[in-house]
Amino acid sequence: xxxxxxxxxxxxxxxxxxxxxxxxxxxxxxxxxxxxxxxxxxxxxxxxxxxxxxxxxxxxxxxxxxxxxxxxxxxxxxxxxxxxxxxxxxxxxxxxxxxxxxxxxxxxxxxxxxxxxxxxxxxxxxxxxxxxxxxxxxxxxxxxxxxxxxxxxxxxxxxxxxxxxxxxxxxxxxxxxxxxxxxxxxxxxxxxxxxxxxxxxxxxxxxxxxxxxxxxxxxxxxxxxxxxxxxxxxxxxxxxxxxxxxxxxxxxxxxxxxxxxxxxxxxxxxxxxxxxxxxxxxxxxxxxxxxxxxxxxxxxxxxxxxxxxxxxxxxxxxxxxxxxxxxxx
Amino acid sequence: xxxxxxxxxxxxxxxxxxxxxxxxxxxxxxxxxxxxxxxxxxxxxxxxxxxxxxxxxxxxxxxxxxxxxxxxxxxxxxxxxxxxxxxxxxxxxxxxxxxxxxxxxxxxxxxxxxxxxxxxxxxxxxxxxxxxxxxxxxxxxxxxxxxxxxxxxxxxxxxxxxxxxxxxxxxxxxxxxxxxxxxxxxxxxxxxxxxxxxxxxxxxxxxxxxxxxxxxxxxxxxxxxxxxxxxxxxxxxxxxxxxxxxxxxxxxxxxxxxxxxxxxxxxxxxxxxxxxxxxxxxx
Numbered sequence: 001x002x003x004x005x006x007x008x009x010x011x012x013x014x015x016x017x018x019x020x021x022x023x024x025x026x027x028x029x030x031x032x033x034x035x036x037x038x039x040x041x042x043x044x045x046x047x048x049x050x051x052x053x054x055x056x057x058x059x060x061x062x063x064x065x066x067x068x069x070x071x072x073x074x075x076x077x078x079x080x081x082x083x084x085x086x087x088x089x090x091x092x093x094x095x096x097x098x099x100x101x102x103x104x105x106x107x108x109x110x111x112x113x114x115x116x117x118x119x120x121x122x123x124x125x126x127x128x129x130x131x132x133x134x135x136x137x138x139x140x141x142x143x144x145x146x147x148x149x150x151x152x153x154x155x156x157x158x159x160x161x162x163x164x165x166x167x168x169x170x171x172x173x174x175x176x177x178x179x180x181x182x183x184x185x186x187x188x189x190x191x192x193x194x195x196x197x198x199x200x201x202x203x204x205x206x207x208x209x210x211x212x213x214x215x216x217x218x219x220x221x222x223x224x225x226x227x228x229x230x231x232x233x234x235x236x237x238x239x240x241x242x243x244x245x246x247x248x249x250x251x252x253x254x255x256x257x258x259x260x261x262x263x264x265x266x267x268x269x270x271x272x273x274x275x276x277x278x279x280x281x282x283x284x285x286x287x288x289x290x291x292x293x294x295x296x297x298x299x300x301x302x303x304x305x306x307x308x309x310x311x312x313x314x315x316x317x318x319x320x321x322x323x324x325x326x327x328x329x
Numbered sequence: 330x331x332x333x334x335x336x337x338x339x340x341x342x343x344x345x346x347x348x349x350x351x352x353x354x355x356x357x358x359x360x361x362x363x364x365x366x367x368x369x370x371x372x373x374x375x376x377x378x379x380x381x382x383x384x385x386x387x388x389x390x391x392x393x394x395x396x397x398x399x400x401x402x403x404x405x406x407x408x409x410x411x412x413x414x415x416x417x418x419x420x421x422x423x424x425x426x427x428x429x430x431x432x433x434x435x436x437x438x439x440x441x442x443x444x445x446x447x448x449x450x451x452x453x454x455x456x457x458x459x460x461x462x463x464x465x466x467x468x469x470x471x472x473x474x475x476x477x478x479x480x481x482x483x484x485x486x487x488x489x490x491x492x493x494x495x496x497x498x499x500x501x502x503x504x505x506x507x508x509x510x511x512x513x514x515x516x517x518x519x520x521x522x523x524x525x526x527x528x529x530x531x532x533x534x535x536x537x538x539x540x541x542x543x544x545x546x547x548x549x550x551x552x553x554x555x556x557x558x559x560x561x562x563x564x565x566x567x568x569x570x571x572x573x574x575x576x577x578x579x580x581x582x583x584x585x586x587x588x589x590x591x592x593x594x595x596x597x598x599x600x601x602x603x604x605x606x607x608x609x610x611x612x
Contacts, residue, residue, distance in 0.1 A: 110505045114545060114567065114576050128603045132574075151603055153574045190571070228421070230391045237392055239572045266543035267418060267446065269569055273511030 001104045004063060004096055008036060015074055017041065018087065025168025028120040031100045033168045038073050039091035040084075047299055049292055050173060050254075051184045052095040055133050055165075055245065057102030057115045058270045059188040061262045061280055066096040066186065068281035069288065086296050090181070093172075098165055099133055114270060118165055122150035123158055131157040134187075135241065136166040137248035140199055145241025156243050169245060174252065182256040182295040183249035184288060189269050190238070190261035193218055193231045193287065196250035198242055200235035204250055207233075213294050214258065217287040224283040227263065234259075256295050260284060388425035388437075395425035397541050398437040402456040404533035404542070405471040406443060406479075411526030411591055413490055413519035414483040420444040420451055434461040435538065445481055447522070452478030460538050468534040487587045490519050494560055500552040507546065520550050520562070523591065527583040528566050530593045541571035548578070559584040559592075565599075578602060 012019050018038055025033035039046060053066035073092060077083040097103050101119040105112050117130030128151035135146050141160035142148070149155065157163050161170050173180060195210040197203070204210060214231040221229050230237050234244075238261075250257040263272055263280040272280065388395040403419040411417065420442040427437050437458040444451045454475035461467045494501065506521040507513045513521050524547045532542035548565040555561045564581040582595035 107509075110509060113505075113509045114569075116574065147573075151601065153576070232391060236389070237396070239393065265418075266569075268507055268511050269543055269545050271507045271509060271511040271546060273507070276511070 001097065001100060001107070004067070005034075007067065008034060008096065011036060011070060011074070018074070018077070022093075024172045026164055027099070027101045028118060028164055029101045031104075033095065033098060033100060033165060035093050035095040035172075036070055037091055037093055038070065038087070040077075040088045042088070045179065046091050047089065048091040048093055048176065048180045049182045049184070049295070050093050050180050050249070051186065051288070052098050052169065052245070053186045054095075054097035054103050055099050055185060056187060057099055057106040057117070058113060059186075059262075060106070060270065061188045061272045061277065062186040063097045063103065064277050065260075065262060065281045065284050066094055068278075069285060070094055070096075072285055082293070085300075086292065089300050090296060093180075098169070100165075102130070116153050117155070118163055120157075120163060122155075126150035131155055131163050133163055133165050134185075134245060135243040136161060136163045137243045137245050138170065139197075139244070139248040139251050140202075140242035143242040144199060145239055146243065154241075160243070166245070170248070173249060173254075177252045177254060180249075180254050181299055182258075182292060183246060183254045184258050184260065184291070185245050185249075186260045186262065186284070188262040188272070189264055189266065191227060191229045191263060191265050192237060192259075192261040193229055194234045194238065194246070194259040194261065195232065196257050197247050198234045198240055198244050199247075200233075200240050206255055210256065210258075213256070213291055216294075217258075217290040220290045221283040221287040224286050225279045227283055229287065256291065258291060260287070385427050385429060385435075388427055390422040390425055393541075394427060394538065395422045395437070395439060397536075397538060398425065398427075398458045398460075399439050399441045399456075400541055401458050401469050401533065401536045402439065402441060402454065402471055402473055403443065404529040404536065405456075406454070406473060406475070407526050407529035408533055408591075410479055411522075411529060412483060412487055412587075413523040413526075413585065414447055414486040415481060416446045416522045416525045417478075418444050418446050423453075430459070432463065434459055434463075436460075443475065443478060445478060447483075448481055450478065450481060452476055454478070466537070469536055471533075484587065491560065491587055494552070500554060502549070502551045503547070504549040505546065506550070521547060523562065523583065523585060524550065524564055524566055526591045527564060527581050527593050528568060528579070530591075531566075531579050531581070531596060532568060539572055543569050543571070545569035545576060553582075555584075559586050559589070561594075575601075 008021055012021050018040060020037045021034055022037050023032045023034045027033060051066060051069065053062040077087045099118050102115055102117060105119055106115045117132050119129060120131050121129045132154045135154055135156035138160040142156050146154050146156040161167050193214045195204065195207065195214055211231065218229040218231050221227065234241060246257040246259045262284055263276060384392065384394050399419050399422045403417055406417045423440040423442065425437060425439045427435055430436050439456045439458065441454050441456060442451055443454050452475055454473050456471060456473040459470040501520065503517045503520060506517055525544050528544040536542060545567040548567055551563045553561040553563055562583045564583055566579050566581060568577045568579060570577060578599040580597040580599055581593055584592045584594055
């Protein structure tokens with residue numbers, strides 16, 4: 001984690017015009033939760049993309065990918081006109097490690113490698129600790145895919161958003177729901193793109209579009225190294241569960257919310273070999289980029305809606321003329 | 330004049346409809362959320378309400394029912410044909426069908442692709458998986474037919490490895506395969522493969538329609554001395570169950586020799602380990 005923190009400071013130092021570090025929360029063990037805000041400086045308020053990594057401690061490929069993603073943004077925006085445009089129109093909020101305590105714990109030694117939760121002590125009388133942060137968000141909290149046994153790996157916490165780490169996202173993103181167009185949360189393993197919602201009977205109004213964009217992103221990912229990523233709602237392709245960050249984000253009105261489950265498909269599982277970090281990140285980047293580009297273009301490049309605006313204006317003007325002429329005559 | 334305006338307005342309406350503004354469609358979901366919180370009972374682990382209306386008939390191959398059943402086929406194939414040099418992994422589900430069998434359970438028919446990991450060869454298989462229902466929970470029953478795949482010849486490698494260990498005066502042991510960084514020493518890979526095959530016996534036994542098992546890690550392996558032809562190993566294996574996300578620890582006594590294949594002689598599920606190794610100074 002120390003390496004990641006130092007690296008974040010380094011990135012800010014090397015790219016002062018486009019990167020700022022924002023400390024937006026504290027973990028249970030009082031460590032700082034930080035993100036890098038990346039985007040061309042602008043006088044007016046900008047739209048934004050949210051990405052968080054490392055919500056589950058053992059999913060080490062996830063923080064690695066956030067770092068890769070940040071590097072890619074900073075390397076390509078100066079030479080790639082599309083990225084330059086996106087950096088001008090949007091800010092990227094990227095959190096390399098959300099569950100700092102859990103992540104650090106998973107690095108302690110071989111016996112801690114498979115830790116998942118955060119490190120909050122359990123309720124009174126419980127001999128275990130930790131809450132599954134991706135069950136702790138305030139959406140259908142404590143209903144599906146959880147266990148109230150505090151030793152369970154999917155213990156959702158003592159109440160919705162009881163956890164400091166979940167609170168940090170809830171506050172930061174919650175204050176910016178008009179600004180944020182897309183919420184991406186990165187996990188492993190399983191090679192999937194999950195769309196809201198985690199409950200089998202709750203359907204996002206834009207589910208068709210989410211599936212379409214997701215499938216196209218998976219196609220793009222497959223082109224990179226041939227790896228298949230399955231797309232769908234969690235109840236369809238994985239399992240039902242409540243209290244997830246992507247569900248919460250979607251319910252806040254952020255139209256595009258995806259969970260990425262990166263490599264692999266179970267051979268190495270959480271302990272992905274080092275030589276797969278680069279290819280896994282490359283394919284994930286191309287998938288994320290596809291989604292981000294779609295979201296950006298939908299917001300900023302709208303030929304049809306421009307015509308609709310013009311038509312709307314004409315209509316209103318005509319109506320006004322009609323009404324006034326009627327009244328006068 | 331008025332008539333002309335009416336005509337223009339009508340034409341405009343025809344083209345664009347009434348003026349529209351895009352609204353973020355989050356409002357309607359609040360109702361759903363409230364309805365669900367009222368209806369929903371606390372459910373642990375998987376949602377049993379949903380399971381009752383599980384898909385029957387033709388299955389979406391990407392959805393979990395077919396995927397979980399197909400994983401069972403992977404485990405089964407490994408128990409029959411796996412070795413320290415032959416490990417099979419589910420690659421894809423092409424199609425699937427499910428039907429209820431009276432009150433006794435559910436039967437799946439699947440067309441899948443399976444990959445042998447070491448030779449990197451793929452082949453298609455047709456399989457049937459039967460999950461029993463009711464008080465007597467048996468392990469799933471599997472039948473499978475694979476083209477080509479099972480003809481892979483690993484006799485040379487297996488014999489060489491077997492002879493090497495038989496001649497060796499010291500007994501092998503290792504821990505954490507793979508290690509935290511996904512690394513396995515080349516010499517230890519056959520022991521890791523052997524573990525995958527041995528775990529397949531457990532994963533097959535333990536599988537239901539509500540589980541998806543993978544071997545997460547070999548915590549440790551110790552070769553035991555034997556007088557017989559068999560090589561014997563004691564393993565502590567960590568399984569990952571995807572639906573509950575739990576890590577389940579199993580102690581296995583495993584034997585292997587090329588003619589007889591992999592056998593699990595003893596198996597013991599170990600209790601949940603919350604903090605497996607306490608740091609030295611807390612005791």
